[in-house]
Amino acid sequence: MNWLTRLFQKQSPQIDLHAITVSHGLPGPRLVITAGMDGDEYAGIEAAYRLSEQYRKIKFYGIITIIPIVNLPGFQNEVSWNPIDRKYLKRCFPGSSTGSDTERRIHALYNQYIYPSTMWIDLHDGSLTESLLPFVWLYKTKYAAIDIWTESLIKQLRSDHILYKPITYERAMQALARKGIRYMLTESGSNGGHTEVAVARHIQWVETTMRHLHMLPEQVVPKSSQTAVYTDLIFVTARSEGVWRIDDLEDTIAVKQRIGEIAAYDGKRRIVYAAASGRVLWKKTGLHVKIGDVLAAIASF
């Protein structure tokens, strides 16, 4: 161990990933469920704890490991990012065992929990300053075994909105696909809310996926008829800091349509336009905005 490694270890004690493992001793897949990657997304965190209690009572095949609050420092400070190093966990990959708190947290999450698993489900929702439409996010990987399985899962999931996006720049998704690990991200809940309806949606999507993994018996689920499956997602991001005022948007918007304005602290205004046409899956509703914040995420076919 060199002096630099020693210094890092001295400065940063072991990270606190609290994992709950549930199993009834029956053989089967290993499923990892995480929430709280963004520390102020409460419906996902609540659903993760509920799932751990539910599956202690319900027998299933395989093993579930649940980490309800991956970003514990963010949760304790009521922010999406990690206040120790001001990084977002979701933007960090592959992490490092000797890096900052976020880097070590991500390194441990992948190496100890995700890489030895069959599938990873990451529960998200609208943070304190975000409003969203509930949706499930899946990736098209180019690996036939995974894609055929995913496309048949899409037919089972009860969700009005599903994003099934080809992997392009997402390095973490490339790594998972290469290792044959399935991945799903669920979004339900808005503005830090954790209503019964929002929490139940996460739980139901996990249950459908467990049936599809044969961890639970198969069941024919009546599916909502109007599922929209989008294949692309475009972000409109803030280019300046200040006071964000979002327009009263329709569900579907057109490219170059005005979506709001950012006022600098001296009051000077800059209008923000849509970068694409499509459905607004989530939008920033908080008044403060900083450079790089996602103001709107627009999904299209």
Ligand SMILES: [Zn+2]
């Ligand atoms: Zn999130």
